[in-house]
Amino acid sequence: MKRLEFHITYICNHKCIFCSEGNRMIKYNNYPLTILQVKTILLDRRKKWFNHVNFTWGEPSLFPDFLWLLKFTKKLWYKIYVWTNWTLLAWEEFCKEAMEYIDEFSLSVHWYNQESCYKQIWHKNHFEIFKKAAYNIKKYKKNNFFFNNVVINKHNFKDTLKIIKFLYESDYPMKQVLVSNIAPEWIAENDFKDLVFDLYEFKELIPAIVKYIEEKWIILRFFWIPTCILDNKYSEYANDAHWEERHTIERYTNEAWKITLIDIYSPDNSRKRCFVDKCNGCEWKNKPCTGVFSKYLENYNF
16 A cells, blocks of 8 residues: 555644644644645645545644545545544534545544543533534444544553543444554653653553453554563554555745645654664564654653
């Protein structure tokens, strides 16, 4: 599968405490992509045999004429993946039509009740929005594949299992859970000391998470968690082993200070990670693990 990650919006209705894209949203908020730009890229990449597109950042469903874009993309025979915060899925007509075109949904939930929801995303009404969206999804789902992404940080990592249970008991038809460590970029980099958590403390929680997920026959992946934290027993759940190379299309300011688009090729997902002394001789080094976030080492030993 030839993957394209396409940053089509630089607006979002949430203010997640761990946001890694806020700098670009501020910088390019007044430079939205046009329908023509998006169509041109999709047509060009399809001719180059790309067949999977991920519409993402900030909240892709806020792109003007998003439903029209989905129809257009599907006519090009792309497999469509959308990373979304659920908001427009609470609108019944939108949800019903979106289910016709989106093959894979990655929906973000990092909380388990109204209080924890607000603490993570600073949106007072989103907990109620989630309940409406979950109902609509259950009502209109077809053969869609549903992921959930749980971004863990100091304020919620101990609640990881509670969050997953909340989702399962909400009748959201998730087939895969991605438990993602925070990436030290933008807000998450500036506030990293207040967000980072001890990986070895999280390690103690992994067996219970795996046990629950296996009982429910759900796929589990841990993202940006060093494989040695998972150990041999759970190393198969490392997302590094399943990550595929891709191209990313995003806004960019060139040397002439012109705002344009850039195509970034990512052969791996190292993203500010590094190796330490204990990685020497490790069976997972680069196969597939790419280490620990270098910023983590400023706060904890590894």
